[in-house]
Amino acid sequence: MISYVIMDDETVLQQKWEERARRYQDDPRGVLFRGLPGAANEAIHNWHEAVVRFHFAPLLPKNARILDIGAGYGRLSALIRQERPQSQLVGVDFSKVYCRIYAEKKIAHSICADIRNLPFVQEIWDGILVVTTLMYIPQAQCHFTVKQIIACLKPGGVALFIDPGLEIIRVLRRLSPGLKQKTTGGHGFDRTAYMDLVKGDNCIILSKGSNTFFTAFLPLFFMIEKIPWLACKLGRLTGWMDHRIRLFTRFSLHRWVLIRRV
Numbered sequence: 001m002i003s004y005v006i007m008d009d010e011t012v013l014q015q016k017w018e019e020r021a022r023r024y025q026d027d028p029r030g031v032l033f034r035g036l037p038g039a040a041n042e043a044i045h046n047w048h049e050a051v052v053r054f055h056f057a058p059l060l061p062k063n064a065r066i067l068d069i070g071a072g073y074g075r076l077s078a079l080i081r082q083e084r085p086q087s088q089l090v091g092v093d094f095s096k097v098y099c100r101i102y103a104e105k106k107i108a109h110s111i112c113a114d115i116r117n118l119p120f121v122q123e124i125w126d127g128i129l130v131v132t133t134l135m136y137i138p139q140a141q142c143h144f145t146v147k148q149i150i151a152c153l154k155p156g157g158v159a160l161f162i163d164p165g166l167e168i169i170r171v172l173r174r175l176s177p178g179l180k181q182k183t184t185g186g187h188g189f190d191r192t193a194y195m196d197l198v199k200g201d202n203c204i205i206l207s208k209g210s211n212t213f214f215t216a217f218l219p220l221f222f223m224i225e226k227i228p229w230l231a232c233k234l235g236r237l238t239g240w241m242d243h244r245i246r247l248f249t250r251f252s253l254h255r256w257v258l259i260r261r262v
Contacts, residue, residue, distance in 0.1 A: 013136065014094055021097035026073040026105075031132070039228065040214075040221040043235030044254065047211050048131060048162060049079050050243050051256050055207060056127065056160040057083040059260075064126035067092065067152070069115055070133030073101040074108075080129070081107055092118070094136070115145055122151045128159040132254075134197070135163045135186040146197050153261040158206065161198060162256040164188035168215055171251070191250050194257065203259045210252030213241040218253065 024030025032041040057080065060066065064087045068077045071091030080089055089108035092115070093099050102110040113119055115133055128149055137145050146161075153159060166188035189197070198205060217238050224230045248255060 017095040018097050021073075021095045021101070026101055028075060031072040031075060036218075037221045037225040037231060039225070039231030039235050040218065042232070043214055043221075043239055044211070045075065046235065047214065047239045047242060047254075048076060050239060051162065051209065052076055052079055052129065052160065053083060054243070055209075055256075055258055056129065056158065059158045059206075059258075060084055060087065060127045062086055063088070065124060066090070066127045066129070067120075067125045068129045068131075069118075069149070070094070070131060071102055071110070071129075072098045074105050076129060076131060077102070077107045078105070116141060116148070118148060118152065120152050123154050125152050126154055126157045128153060128157070130159060131162045132164070132186075134161065135188060139187060142197055147200065150198075150200065150203050150259070150261055155261055158258060158260050159203075160256060160258050161194075162254055163194065165210070165250065165252045165255050166190045166193075167250045168253050189255075191248065191255065194255055198257050198259050203261050206258045206260050207246075208248045208255070208257045209242070209246040210248050210255040211238070211242045212247045212249045212252045213245070214238040215251060215253045 020030050028041055028045050032044055062084070064084055066080055066084065066087050066089045068080065068089065068091045071077050071093050074091060077089060077091050080087065090111060091099070091102050091108055092111045092113050093102065094112070094114065096112050099110040099112040111119065115137060130149060134142055134145065149159060167190055169188040217234060220234060221231055224234065
């Protein structure tokens with residue numbers, strides 16, 4: 001089942017996402033980085049899963065109510081369903097195509113909505129995932145949007161945010177000017193700004209991290225792109241290092257912050 005709650009001031013961005021969703025369907029390339037080698041995107045996906053599995057999911061009660069914002073075709077919702085099979089899960093996405101695919105996979109109920117206009121009352125969710133979604137909100141609206149998300153959490157509920165680091169994106173765009181044209185837009189956050197987004201009187205930061213080792217080895221993914229087994233092995237190695245040695249550095253392609261509402 002799909003519900004629709006869409007704001008009408010981001011029509012161009014939504015059209016781009018619909019085109020991208022129609023083209024890639026449930027291929028991870030549709031929701032990750034275009035222009036990166038396949039093994040690199042696979043490594044990013046696996047790292048996202050690890051953050052959800054080892055940091056977010058263990059904090060949820062058995063029958064948790066969980067909201068996946070920017071759920072896409074269900075890339076991480078499927079993992080949540082596996083880790084917490086008795087949970088009440090809802091996926092939200094900007095794209096009607098992705099919501100349709102999500103619903104067809106029968107992962108959970110799907111709602112097509114703008115993150116800035118979530119159709120929920122306050123204090124109803126035990127856990128909220130917001131993965132590579134804030135990056136598409138105009139920067140001037142990010143603080144308000146995060147406050148709305150946190151307000152949807154029950155006291156004691158947790159929210160996981162993952163978004164690109166602005167510092168490394170600037171470097172990548174200098175090295176590859178065409179990279180900007182290969183995306184659906186969006187922006188990154190520098191380390192200080194990202195932390196400021198989730199600071200507030202009604203929440204505490206539980207933990208944070210980044211894929212620093214993956215980022216350091218990113219050029220190597222391009223060099224060994226035509227050696228799939230080696231690229232996959234590199235992805236597993238960097239993922240293990242980023243999981244074992246948790247850093248929160250300036251030069252990371254993605255950073256994550258886990259907060260609890262108090």
